Amino acid sequence: MPWKPPEPGAVPTLGFEVIDWITELLAAPDRGEYEPFVLYPEQEDFVLRYYEINPRTGKRRFRRGVISRSRGWGKSPFLAALAIAEALGPVVPDGWDESGQPVGKPWSTVRTPLVQIAAVSETQTKNTWVPLLEMLDGPILDAYPGLEPLDTFVNLPRGRIEPITSSARTVKGNKPVFAVLDQTEEWVRSNGGPRLAQTMRINAAKVGGTTIESPNAFIPGEGSVAEESAAFWAKIREGKARDDGLYYDHREAPPETDLEDRVSLLSGLAFTYGDSADRHGGHVDLDTLVATIWDPSTDPQVARADFLNQITHASDAWLSQPEWAACAAPGMVVADREAIVLGFDGSRRRNRGVTDATALVGCRVSDGHLFQLRVWEQPEGPSGRDWQVPVGEVLAEVDEAFKRYRVIGMYADPAKWESHIAGWEARYGAQLLVKSSVAHPIEWWMTGGRALQIVRATRAFHDAVTDQELTHDGASALMRHVLNARRRESRAGIQIAKAHPDSSRKIDAAVASILAWQCRLDALAKGAAVPERSGTVYFL
Incomplete structure (x- = not known):
């Protein structure tokens, strides 16, 4: 019919x-x-x-x-x-x-x-x-x-x-x-x-x-x-x-679910188990689950994965999914001409393995809202064969960010992008209110002999996430890269890296986020003020 x-x-x-x-x-x-x-x-x-x-x-x-x-x-x-x-x-x-x-x-x-x-x-x-x-x-x-x-x-x-x-x-x-x-x-x-x-x-x-x-x-x-x-x-x-x-x-429990607080834990379990929870007429006894979670032999990470269905983290993960999810504010909008800073981590074609991604991340100065501008990743399958980062698209995206927003600072890891970053410095350096250095206002190395600065910037971003001092737009590529990052101990302290050098699970957007956050911190240190009700950001 x-x-x-x-x-x-x-x-x-x-x-x-x-x-x-x-x-x-x-x-x-x-x-x-x-x-x-x-x-x-x-x-x-x-x-x-x-x-x-x-x-x-x-x-x-x-x-x-x-x-x-x-x-x-x-x-x-x-x-x-x-x-x-x-x-x-x-x-x-x-x-x-x-x-x-x-x-x-x-x-x-x-x-x-x-x-x-x-x-x-x-x-x-x-x-x-x-x-x-x-x-x-x-x-x-x-x-x-x-x-x-x-x-x-x-x-x-x-x-x-x-x-x-x-x-x-x-x-x-x-x-x-x-x-x-x-x-x-x-x-x-x-x-x-x-x-x-x-x-x-x-x-x-x-x-x-x-x-x-x-x-x-x-x-x-x-x-x-x-x-x-x-x-x-x-x-x-x-x-x-x-x-x-x-x-x-x-379905997973809200990221703020507290394993140590009975009311919070029961609320998270009731949400996760839904109709199968005894409080909703189902077969799952939530009080028994609480007792199991609180048993000293139960690993908290296992409890979050098994009972709260929370996607947590590997043993050497830098940040966990609940920690990152707790800062999500996907409905927040960054308006044109708002004062922002940029973080950039680039890559070029690799002879072996999967080419690293290239990421451009913004951060609003007034409140620390992090947002993904663009992430370029090697496509899967045949379409990704011999793929290279589209340099022209990257340059156009950076130019568009400077046109659309009031960019007061930009930190970029220059590895393999030295000439392009030098071009950005020549074009935009004079208008930036916060600069990496007088000679190189945008260049900010994430490798080499800057271990102390890298460790401090990495720790500052990690602390901002765990203390919920920042928000982010919930973009999937940004989330993947942050959760892909692994802790690596150096003599100077904790840095981040991929699971292994040839891993297809990239972290470039995480690096760009660290750079954007550090740029914002430096902007605040140099006199950026919280906006008044008019929405204007003032600088000393």
């Missing part, structure tokens, strides 16, 4: 059909007697979004999904239910009913369905596999003659559900209509996780299938599949992705 436009504000979805199908046919796991499996409201919300239909094409909108929640929230039975629905339920778009709502049909009417539950170890696959088998012990057995749940696989009337791991040799040839990628925060290069994820997505794409990941909070810099998916979502939000077929649902 031809499609009819839905009611204003409504989005066509197969989710309602899928929710009803799950409730009618699946058994709740881990019960003494049969109970229907009923989704929490927030799980229903995910289903409605994940099964959205593009009204223009009549196809499902999303080919990938991520549901990121704390441990114990209920991801495993939830994804088991979706896996069964994909194997047998009405998940393939089949036109529209008389009211203009989409209608679904099972995969078996199109092809023999294969559904896979994937993890990097057999132990992990059991997280979803065990409740999946229990959920099949109910009305669904009568509704689908020939359905045969076995310990190591499930025979469908037509097709199969099976668990697999990264060690499986037959993954590449399979064509699943649906796959669960479980605990992808642990899918890293050393256990073959990224390769397995890539293979499964490609396999699913061959038949128009979909995948869902179920990570807990990942550790930035480990290169996990969960981290890569978060980066993809950040590009979608910023309009920088060529494809937007990922539905990403991540």
Whole structure:
């Protein structure tokens, strides 16, 4: 039947059909007697979004999904239910009913369905596999003659559900209509996780299938599949992705959640666990979680990752995600002609490895609001081959910043950009109110024999973040670079560096931020004043 436009504000979805199908046919796991499996409201919300239909094409909108929640929230039975629905339920778009709502049909009417539950170890696959088998012990057995749940696989009337791991040799040839990628925060290069994820997505794409990941909070810099998916979502939000077929649902406790304060901790847990928290009628006892977090044997960082679902930091991280997130003020606007300072860290083409990024960061003098002007990074894949920093674009961006704002200072690391920085000094040096030196008003080396100055500037920026003396615009590239930075001890004190010299995880925007912040501090020391109500910044 031809499609009819839905009611204003409504989005066509197969989710309602899928929710009803799950409730009618699946058994709740881990019960003494049969109970229907009923989704929490927030799980229903995910289903409605994940099964959205593009009204223009009549196809499902999303080919990938991520549901990121704390441990114990209920991801495993939830994804088991979706896996069964994909194997047998009405998940393939089949036109529209008389009211203009989409209608679904099972995969078996199109092809023999294969559904896979994937993890990097057999132990992990059991997280979803065990409740999946229990959920099949109910009305669904009568509704689908020939359905045969076995310990190591499930025979469908037509097709199969099976668990697999990264060690499986037959993954590449399979064509699943649906796959669960479980605990992808642990899918890293050393256990073959990224390769397995890539293979499964490609396999699913061959038949128009979909995948869902179920990570807990990942550790930035480990290169996990969960981290890569978060980066993809950040590009979608910023309009920088060529494809937007990922539905990403991540919930973490507010960054200001205090592990030592019971009220603050309970509030953070209640937010993170949502409908599954006992305070909202769910199954998770928050008081037990508080006791577990306060147990001396529980590492605070593990507690934040596991229970608050906060993306924290590596053991040698310079700043943590909660610390950085606590300073975020994405709605704050820096107006034209406001007094700002600039920080710049540049790079040029490398003979080996991934070319470092080039970053230009601004900082408003009046209140210390940090904002990303532009970050140039080597594109992934074939388009990034032989990539070089577009010098012309960089020069134009710097010129535009001087035209748009009242730039009173600029600090730039001149490594590999000496001639261009000399040009900026010749062009803009005389108008700057704060200068690195008389001879070189912009040049500010972050390497070489300036260890004491570098350590002081690095510590000043770190302290400003941890003490929440600055705010930032929440830009994804800036956040990635700050969280990629690693502490490195020198004789002069703590400096920052990449995880290793050839790492693809860059820190140039973090360096530019340190330079911008130091420039602001020097501006204040030289007489920059906090603005009066008129918004004017005065200088002594």
